[in-house]
Amino acid sequence: MTGPEKPEKTAAQKAQKTAFVLAGGGAKGAFEAGAVRYLVEEQGIVPDVITAASAGALCAAVLAQARTHQEMLARTKELHDDLLAMTRSDLLFGKQPWVAELDGTLFGRAIDHWVVERTRPAIPGEGAERTGGAAGSGGSADIGARPVVARRGRAIRIAGQVARALPSLGRAWRQRRGRTASLLTLDPLAERLRRGGGGIAPIDFALVSRPGLDLRLAVVALGAGVLRYVCGDGAVVADDARTLVCPPGTVDVVDGVVASASVPMLFPPRPMAGDAYVDGGVVENVPVAAAASLGATRIYAILAVPIDPRAVRRDFESASAPEVFIRAIGEISFAERQRANLRPALPRGTVVTVIDPRVDIVGPFDVSRGLMLVNMDYGWLRAADVVSDLEPPLRRRANEATDAIAVARTQAWHREEEMWLAGDVAAGDLSALARCKRVVRDALSERKGLGLPVPPDATAWWAGYEVHEGEPPRGLPPDLLDACA
Numbered sequence: 001m002t003g004p005e006k007p008e009k010t011a012a013q014k015a016q017k018t019a020f021v022l023a024g025g026g027a028k029g030a031f032e033a034g035a036v037r038y039l040v041e042e043q044g045i046v047p048d049v050i051t052a053a054s055a056g057a058l059c060a061a062v063l064a065q066a067r068t069h070q071e072m073l074a075r076t077k078e079l080h081d082d083l084l085a086m087t088r089s090d091l092l093f094g095k096q097p098w099v100a101e102l103d104g105t106l107f108g109r110a111i112d113h114w115v116v117e118r119t120r121p122a123i124p125g126e127g128a129e130r131t132g133g134a135a136g137s138g139g140s141a142d143i144g145a146r147p148v149v150a151r152r153g154r155a156i157r158i159a160g161q162v163a164r165a166l167p168s169l170g171r172a173w174r175q176r177r178g179r180t181a182s183l184l185t186l187d188p189l190a191e192r193l194r195r196g197g198g199g200i201a202p203i204d205f206a207l208v209s210r211p212g213l214d215l216r217l218a219v220v221a222l223g224a225g226v227l228r229y230v231c232g233d234g235a236v237v238a239d240d241a242r243t244l245v246c247p248p249g250t251v252d253v254v255d256g257v258v259a260s261a262s263v264p265m266l267f268p269p270r271p272m273a274g275d276a277y278v279d280g281g282v283v284e285n286v287p288v289a290a291a292a293s294l295g296a297t298r299i300y301a302i303l304a305v306p307i308d309p310r311a312v313r314r315d316f317e318s319a320s321a322p323e324v325f326i327r328a329i330g331e332i333s334f335a336e337r338q339r340a341n342l343r344p345a346l347p348r349g350t351v352v353t354v355i356d357p358r359v360d361i362v363g364p365f366d367v368s369r370g371l372m373l374v375n376m377d378y379g380w381l382r383a384a385d386v387v388s389d390l391e392p393p394l395r396r397r398a399n400e401a402t403d404a405i406a407v408a409r410t411q412a413w414h415r416e417e418e419m420w421l422a423g424d425v426a427a428g429d430l431s432a433l434a435r436c437k438r439v440v441r442d443a444l445s446e447r448k449g450l451g452l453p454v455p456p457d458a459t460a461w462w463a464g465y466e467v468h469e470g471e472p473p474r475g476l477p478p479d480l481l482d483a484c485a
Contacts, residue, residue, distance in 0.1 A: 017048040019296030020063070021288050023338065024054025024261075024281035025304025026364025028357075030083050030372045032059055032302045034379025035355045037076045039300060042453060043387060046072050047300075051229075051241070051290040053218040054281040055304060055364075057260035058082075061193070061253055064215040064232055065207035078201050080376065085199030087369040092189045121310070121360035123414050124407045186258045186267050193254045208253050209233040214294045216241050217256045218280025218287050222269055227283045229290060230256030236273045241290035246273045285334070286341035292350055301342060302379075303356040309335045310360060355379070355386045358399070359406040370413050370467035377455060378406040384453055398450050401443040405461070408439035413466040420468040425475040434484035437462040441481075 052060035215232035259270035269276035
């Protein structure tokens, strides 16, 4: 879908700089891809400035190859395809040698479990703390594989597994030297971004470095202890997004993307420009100030993670150390940092439009293609809601309808996934699934009644099934709503 022809910009519009600010959030960046696609396809927006951090840096580098509206349309489609290809974890992550030695053992499964399962949000609207479910559909490596973790009260079984794992643990210990700064590497992703493959298109540095668009990828220099930005021409600038630290051509833009996405402890620091760099989102996850510093007065700040952390019913006094860390640093502190990033001092006349998810659908390291698609569609709808000219009461209705679609589709995906994994419809509750589909149908009707657009394939959201790996289960009714009427 390319949308209607857009009128030529007025002189005032041409003088006004527009920015996309793309925040970090791992696989949650699928939301941003959907929002950008709406802004480009339906609003005809071509940014003059793109600033980004972490996962947003990947999106930014793909988009920064475009200068015209037609080019940007093509790059938004490319970004959509790239992100869906990245649901193959072997295209993204490599394991440090000491971690790879633990594959297939209790310890290896525990690592996989914490990276994927324990970072996935609860199924929205169902009150569960975590899904504990099917994070692994679609993963082709151990990261993302459905974990098998021993339950409490099975001490003998655990002891046996530990004993069998001891040889691997010994080999891992010998491999540890100099490699324990992280669990994984992003080397496979860097290779795909440079040369393409596996459904991921290569990034053309010559296109990114052309005049006509200012690109800034947030990174943190560990040695210098400061925030910096990698530019589209390979220069490195200071935290004001302007002051030159290293000249153009110093940094490969792919290294800039990987450095910006290198979450400390999970991925190793990226050596470049005389320092070691990590995820820019540690300091500036939503680089609005950088966009304003580059002269943007119309700024679309697109988030991947909800601004406010969800409430959790949990006895944290008895929680494990990783659970407390994820809650305190990964959720609460992260949310506060996002709010602070959205409140910089800005020049008079600067307008910041925040497009944010209100429903948390995927985990930061999710490898489920179906959930990624739901999150992309949610970003598209949220962007349409935010930029609409509806009066506040009608806007609230639109927001509620959009959130209802996201919640119901996510619930539907999880219910369907149980059936797909079992290969049998009897493993699921068809009547509960049909209720989810009716919610989606009715909420889409509500949006249409408010005069808001929906993607052309939206009917399939309730008339069909979400995307899953493998063959459909036996006995799946082609028309679910009729079957459950």
